[in-house]
Amino acid sequence: MSVQNLPTVALVVMAGVSALSELKAQSGRAEEAAYDIGRADVERGRAVVVGAYAVPPGPDAGLRSPAISPQAGACFQCHGMDGKGDKAAMFPRLTDQTYKYLYDSLRDYASGVRQNAVMAPIAKALNDQQMRDVSAYYAAQKAADYPPADPVDPQILQHGAALAAVGNATRGVQGCINCHGPDGVGLPPTYPYLAGQYARYLETQMQAWKSGQRKGDGFGVMEHIAKRLTDDDIHAVSQYYAAIRPRVVTPEKSEHQALTAPLPPTPSPNSVR
Numbered sequence: 001m002s003v004q005n006l007p008t009v010a011l012v013v014m015a016g017v018s019a020l021s022e023l024k025a026q027s028g029r030a031e032e033a034a035y036d037i038g039r040a041d042v043e044r045g046r047a048v049v050v051g052a053y054a055v056p057p058g059p060d061a062g063l064r065s066p067a068i069s070p071q072a073g074a075c076f077q078c079h080g081m082d083g084k085g086d087k088a089a090m091f092p093r094l095t096d097q098t099y100k101y102l103y104d105s106l107r108d109y110a111s112g113v114r115q116n117a118v119m120a121p122i123a124k125a126l127n128d129q130q131m132r133d134v135s136a137y138y139a140a141q142k143a144a145d146y147p148p149a150d151p152v153d154p155q156i157l158q159h160g161a162a163l164a165a166v167g168n169a170t171r172g173v174q175g176c177i178n179c180h181g182p183d184g185v186g187l188p189p190t191y192p193y194l195a196g197q198y199a200r201y202l203e204t205q206m207q208a209w210k211s212g213q214r215k216g217d218g219f220g221v222m223e224h225i226a227k228r229l230t231d232d233d234i235h236a237v238s239q240y241y242a243a244i245r246p247r248v249v250t251p252e253k254s255e256h257q258a259l260t261a262p263l264p265p266t267p268s269p270n271s272v273r
C-alpha cells in the first residue's frame, strides 16, 4: 500500500464520531474566555520570536513589559521564523498550529505540568501577553516546507493508519481521527494537528504521557490513550502521522482568519541578532 492511499483508509472508518462533539465540549479548559485571540498581536509575537529584548516605549508598552528576559531565548533559533522546527533536533513544527494549543502548551511548560528542560525556562521567562502574542504569530504562519518523509516499512504505516482510523477496541482506545480530524489536520481550537509533525517528536510526546511526564490536557485523554498503547503502536502511529500531509486548511480554522493579513518581510536570523 502506498503512503498516498493511507489517508483514504483513515477516512473510510468514521466510527465513534458521534461521541466527538460531546468529548470536544468536555475537554476544553474552563476559562474559555481567556483564549480571546483578539488580545493577541502577531507583530508583537514576531518580536518575541526574534528575541527583541529591548522594548521601545510606545502606546502599548504596558502590554510588552516586562521586557522579555534574556533567558527566553529567541524562538526562531530552534523553531524557525516560519515555525518549521528541526526534524533532526526534534524541535517541533509550530507552523499553522492552533493558537489555543500553542498558548496552552506554553502555560503548561511554565507551570511544569508539561515537563521539558529546554522549554520550561523559556516559557517561564514569558509573561501572559507574550505567550499570547507568540502563539498568534506561529498560528498565523501558513507556509513552511516539509522535509522529505523517511522511508518507512509499509506494514508499520498500515498499522499506524489503522490505529489513527479506528484505534483499538480491545484496549479501549478510540481512533485518533475522532479528535485530531481526518488525516490529522487538527480540530481547532483544542486539538492540534499531527500530520507532518516529526515522527521522533510525536513518539517522545506519547511516551511522555505514558510515563506521566506530560500532563495538562484537561481530561487526561492523551494519558489514557498512551498508557493503553504498546511501544510498537506508538512508533507506528507516529511514523504514520509524520508521513501524511495535511491537504487543506479546514473551515474550522477560521479562528486564524483575523491573523492572515500579509506580514512584512521576515528578517533573516543574521539581521536580528
Ligand code: HEC
Pocket: 048, 049, 072, 073, 074, 075, 076, 077, 078, 079, 090, 091, 092, 093, 094, 102, 103, 105, 106, 115, 116, 118, 119, 122, 126, 134, 135, 192, 204
Ligand atoms: C533551544 C531550542 C528552543 C528554543 C529557543 C525554543 N524552543 Fe520551543 N521547543 C523546543 C523543544 C526541544 C521542544 C519539545 C519539548 C517537548 O518535548 O515537550 C519545544 C516545544 C515547543 C512547543 C510545543 C509544541 C507542541 O507541538 O506541543 C511550543 C508551543 C514552543 N516550543 C514554543 C516556543 C516559543 C514560543 C519559543 C520562544 C519564546 C521557543 N519555543 C523557543 C526547543 C526550543
Ligand code: HEC
Pocket: 023, 027, 092, 101, 104, 105, 163, 164, 167, 173, 174, 175, 176, 177, 178, 179, 180, 190, 191, 192, 194, 197, 202, 205, 206, 215, 216, 217, 218, 221, 222, 225, 237, 238
Ligand atoms: C478524545 C480526544 C483525543 C483522541 C481520541 C486523541 N487525542 Fe491526541 N490530543 C488530544 C488533546 C486534547 C491534545 C492536546 C493536549 C494538550 O493540550 O496538552 C492532544 C495532543 C496530542 C499530541 C501532542 C501533539 C504535539 O504537538 O505535542 C499527540 C502526539 C497526540 N495527541 C497523538 C494522538 C494519537 C496518536 C491518537 C490516537 C491513537 C490521539 N492523539 C487520539 C485529544 C485526543
